[in-house]
Amino acid sequence: MSRSVVVVGGGLAGLVATRHLAAGGADVTVYEQGETVGGRVRSHTADGYTLDRGFQVLFTGYPAVQRELDLDALDLQRFNPGAVIARPGRRSVLADPLGDPTAALDSLRNPEVTLSDKLRTLALRQHLSTRSYGELFEGSDTSIRKYLLNWGFSDSYLSNFVAPFYGGITLDRSLATSKRVFEYTFKALSDGDSAVPADGMGAIASQLAERARSAGASIETDDAVRELTRKRRHVVVDTDCDRRAVDAVVVATNPRVAARLTGTSAIPTDGIGCVTQHYRLPDADPLDTGKRILLNAGDSEPNTVVPISEVAPSYAPDDALLLNATFLGDAVLDTDSDTLAERTMAALESWYPRRSFDALEPLATNRIPFAQFAQPPGVHESLPTVHDGGRRTYLAGDYTEWSSIQGAMASGRKAAEAVLADY
Numbered sequence: 001m002s003r004s005v006v007v008v009g010g011g012l013a014g015l016v017a018t019r020h021l022a023a024g025g026a027d028v029t030v031y032e033q034g035e036t037v038g039g040r041v042r043s044h045t046a047d048g049y050t051l052d053r054g055f056q057v058l059f060t061g062y063p064a065v066q067r068e069l070d071l072d073a074l075d076l077q078r079f080n081p082g083a084v085i086a087r088p089g090r091r092s093v094l095a096d097p098l099g100d101p102t103a104a105l106d107s108l109r110n111p112e113v114t115l116s117d118k119l120r121t122l123a124l125r126q127h128l129s130t131r132s133y134g135e136l137f138e139g140s141d142t143s144i145r146k147y148l149l150n151w152g153f154s155d156s157y158l159s160n161f162v163a164p165f166y167g168g169i170t171l172d173r174s175l176a177t178s179k180r181v182f183e184y185t186f187k188a189l190s191d192g193d194s195a196v197p198a199d200g201m202g203a204i205a206s207q208l209a210e211r212a213r214s215a216g217a218s219i220e221t222d223d224a225v226r227e228l229t230r231k232r233r234h235v236v237v238d239t240d241c242d243r244r245a246v247d248a249v250v251v252a253t254n255p256r257v258a259a260r261l262t263g264t265s266a267i268p269t270d271g272i273g274c275v276t277q278h279y280r281l282p283d284a285d286p287l288d289t290g291k292r293i294l295l296n297a298g299d300s301e302p303n304t305v306v307p308i309s310e311v312a313p314s315y316a317p318d319d320a321l322l323l324n325a326t327f328l329g330d331a332v333l334d335t336d337s338d339t340l341a342e343r344t345m346a347a348l349e350s351w352y353p354r355r356s357f358d359a360l361e362p363l364a365t366n367r368i369p370f371a372q373f374a375q376p377p378g379v380h381e382s383l384p385t386v387h388d389g390g391r392r393t394y395l396a397g398d399y400t401e402w403s404s405i406q407g408a409m410a411s412g413r414k415a416a417e418a419v420l421a422d423y
């Protein structure tokens, strides 16, 4: 008889775990409290616009992304490497000359970054190319800021480029995050592209759910798990609509719920938030960033503006541009939507002094108090493992690896392998 397993949570970690459990012969059901799967990676469509919940992209260089997804089926819309550094009255392209030779000259001439810093970037890229992804989590840790200063990068490089770009990835512009996150994402960006699926980031979760169903799994949405009662021979799972006893449970919720359901104190519960606002700009000329994001070199209000429909035309109707702006820091979670829109408009008008952005129309504001768990230097050593959830209970979720799509997917596979090995 096949073993019965419940997976709690239909985010990327839970969906990957579900698929591998089902493929391994388990009788598996995932309970997801939301109306749809995807967790922190979701999209919704309205009036012809595709709005991802918060700005995030898929790094095709992530090993778990290559292993778990059919990238061709996602019809990826790729960003060009690098970014446009923006400040009042000035915009300049900083591209990766190896990844985008057509922008090499612009990059070489970029006034925001010294030639020494550009050469150091190439040396860092070479250094990281000799290390495996696994090795990046070994050895001592420090903050991104200290790590780059130790490498000899200048303060101006850190504030003009690294703070808005990697601060946008870590949601921490102070660069106090673990250097491991920097190294991993820097290497992934050298090894692959950043992209969004033509149907939105939520298509990633849809594909994983489809693969899990095809492998024989059941997915119950709108049904939260309230309690787990661990017995010697089974676990009793109480959900909003159901009560059942199963051989094993994989807890793949967000970290705070996982800590409550399992009582595991090693689960990190400090979160970092952000706010992303989406806008339409009707009948407008393109922002002409060459499929790159705009980095705010001055401040974090907003940290980035992304002309997303120039990268992924399928995100908007033909007669309008779709932009998003992301604001960092806890204070911004309480800032009203009109104020945020005014700040984006003011930033854009200062970066494009000859253009008016009066027609910028907010479509939605995503306030995300817990987008990633906080990752100060050293945090990864203290994270729980797949086996730390207690009897017959396995942990999956970014909080067992590092806060990312890579961490979530890798954790799901590990949890499934652990369950299949034990039963």
Ligand SMILES: Cc1cc2nc3c(=O)[nH]c(=O)nc-3n(C[C@H](O)[C@H](O)[C@H](O)COP(=O)(O)OP(=O)(O)OC[C@H]3O[C@@H](n4cnc5c(N)ncnc54)[C@H](O)[C@@H]3O)c2cc1C
Pocket (backbone or CB within 6 Å): 008, 009, 010, 011, 012, 013, 014, 031, 032, 033, 034, 037, 038, 039, 040, 041, 053, 054, 055, 056, 057, 169, 223, 224, 225, 226, 252, 253, 254, 255, 257, 274, 368, 370, 371, 372, 396, 397, 398, 399, 402, 403, 404, 405, 406, 407, 408
């Ligand atoms: C705005 C934003 C930007 C980001 N930027 C990047 C980026 O650029 N690159 C990157 O790699 N990563 C990024 N991330 C992080 C990445 O999205 C997450 O690390 C990853 O998606 C976490 O997946 P997960 O499956 O571990 O957890 P989650 O996505 O949190 O999934 C947990 C699921 O459990 C469900 N759940 C919770 N409680 C219960 C319950 N009691 N019963 C049933 N279900 C429950 C939730 O509804 C959710 O669906 C970003 C995240 C956000 C939000």
